[in-house]
Every structure is written in structure tokens, then in C-alpha cells.
Amino acid sequence: MAADTPDRPTLRERKKTKTRAAIRKATYRLAAEEGWDAATTDRIAAAAEVSPSTVVRYFPVREDIVLTDENDALMEARLRARPAGEEPLESLRAVVLEAVRTALDREPEETRLRARLMVEVPSVRARLTETTAETGRRLARALADRSGRDADDLEVRIFTAAALGALREATVYWAERGWTDDLIPLLDRTLDTLRNGLAPRTRPRARP
Incomplete structure (x- = not known):
């Protein structure tokens, strides 16, 4: 057997990734079939074939099972790799839209269910604020480094x-309307609104 290298996850890391994936899969299945209240720690553990203590060890907050993933570090790395001199909003647009496209391609049902839970379950919506803040801290570090600022600068924090x-509100909008819109154009439109501001809607001129 080849030895694990820095570029290749260790056996322990691969096992941890597999366990996290099994817990997530079980949670999504229970939530989709029976609702969020049915996805208790004990039932998730049974469905994932792990102990309840394992579920808690990997996800101390149950809502994090559907709200967190391993993409934050990847998005931070991709943001740092964007072309030098690119506007921060355009860098963020490229990285976020790529991540969402990947999620929709690989896990379309899970992505829609996550958005529905954000709308329907108060505890999920509340926890989302905290997980978004953690994502924001990661992305703020990358944006600050690219712009020569400190990550704790007011402008960096406000922008991020x-x-x-x-983007979170656009995802809620998408779910509230039964996913009838294409999420990618909605997110693109959202970032355009941040860039351009809110222009008054032009009303048709009344006929004489």
C-alpha cells in the first residue's frame, strides 16, 4: 500500500469524510421523507449506522449537518487564485457561482431541500446566520489580502x-417560490443589484 502523502488524505481523514457524508445523507433522507423534526440525533445515527455520540462529535449543532460542508476552505483558496486586479465583487461572483453550480449538478435534491429548510425551520434559519458569519470570516481574509487591507477593516466586513x-436572501427567495426560477441567474442578478444599487422601476405611461 502506498504511503499517505501531504497531497493525499490519510486513511483517518478519508474515514472521517466518509462518516460525515453518511450522516449528511441520512439526515437529508429523513428530513425529505418525514420532516425536520423526525431527523433526531438518534434516528440519524441509526440511518447512518453510527452511534449518536458520533453524530454529536461530528456535528455538535444538528442544524450544521445541512448547513455546513467542506467548501469554505475551497472557496477561500479559489478566491485567492482569482486574477490580480479583478474587482472584489467580480471575484466573489465567480467563486460563489462556481460553488453553487457544482452543488446543483452533484446534489440537486439536497440543495433544494437545504433551501426549503432555511425557509420553513426557524432553528435552521437562525443557525444559518452563524454559519454564514464563519464563511464570511474566511472570505474576508482572502479579500483583505487581495486588496491590501486588514481582514477586520470596517469596509471589508461590510462588503463581505x-x-x-x-446571496442568502436570494436563496430564500428561490425556495419560497418553489424553485421555479434558475438559481444561478438569481444570484447573478443579486450581485448586480449590489453593484448597481436599486433603480426605480419604470412604469408604463398611462394612455390618454
């Missing part, structure tokens, strides 16, 4: 929080 909050 405004962008992520707007």
Missing part, C-alpha cells in the same frame, strides 16, 4: 457581510 447576506 452585504454580499453573503444578499
Whole structure:
């Protein structure tokens, strides 16, 4: 057997990833079939074939099972790799839309269910604020480094929080309307609104 290298996850890391995936899959299945209240820690553990203590060890907050993933570090790395001199909003647009496209391609049902739970379950919606803040801290570090600022600068914090909050609200809008819209254009439109501001809607001129 080849030895694990820094570029290849260790056996322990692969097992942890597999366990996290099994817990997520079981949670999504229970929530989709029976509702969020049915996805208790004990039932998730049974469905994932792990102990309840394992579920809690991997996800101390149950809502994090559907709200967190391993993409934050990847998005931060991709944001740092964007072309030098690119406007921050355009860098963020490219990275976020790529992540959402990947989620929709690989896990369309899970992505829609996550958005529905954000709308329907108060505890999920409340926890989302905290997980978004953690994502924001990661992205703020990358944006600050690219712009020569400190990650705790007011402008960096406002920009990052405004962008992520707007994207979160667009996702809620998508779910509230039964996923009838294409999410990618909605997110694109959201970032355009941040860039351009809110223009008054032109009303048709009344006929004489």
C-alpha cells in the first residue's frame, strides 16, 4: 500500500469524510421523507449506522449537518487564485457561482431541500446566520489580502457581510417560490443589484 502523502488524505481523514457524508445523507433522507423534526440525533445515527455520540462529535449543532460542508476552505483558496486586479465583487461572483453550480449538478435534491429548510425551520434559519458569519470570516481574509487591507477593516466586513447576506436572501427567495426560477441567474442578478444599487422601476405611461 502506498504511503499517505501531504497531497493525499490519510486513511483517518478519508474515514472521517466518509462518516460525515453518511450522516449528511441520512439526515437529508429523513428530513425529505418525514420532516425536520423526525431527523433526531438518534434516528440519524441509526440511518447512518453510527452511534449518536458520533453524530454529536461530528456535528455538535444538528442544524450544521445541512448547513455546513467542506467548501469554505475551497472557496477561500479559489478566491485567492482569482486574477490580480479583478474587482472584489467580480471575484466573489465567480467563486460563489462556481460553488453553487457544482452543488446543483452533484446534489440537486439536497440543495433544494437545504433551501426549503432555511425557509420553513426557524432553528435552521437562525443557525444559518452563524454559519454564514464563519464563511464570511474566511472570505474576508482572502479579500483583505487581495486588496491590501486588514481582514477586520470596517469596509471589508461590510462588503463581505452585504454580499453573503444578499446571496442568502436570494436563496430564500428561490425556495419560497418553489424553485421555479434558475438559481444561478438569481444570484447573478443579486450581485448586480449590489453593484448597481436599486433603480426605480419604470412604469408604463398611462394612455390618454
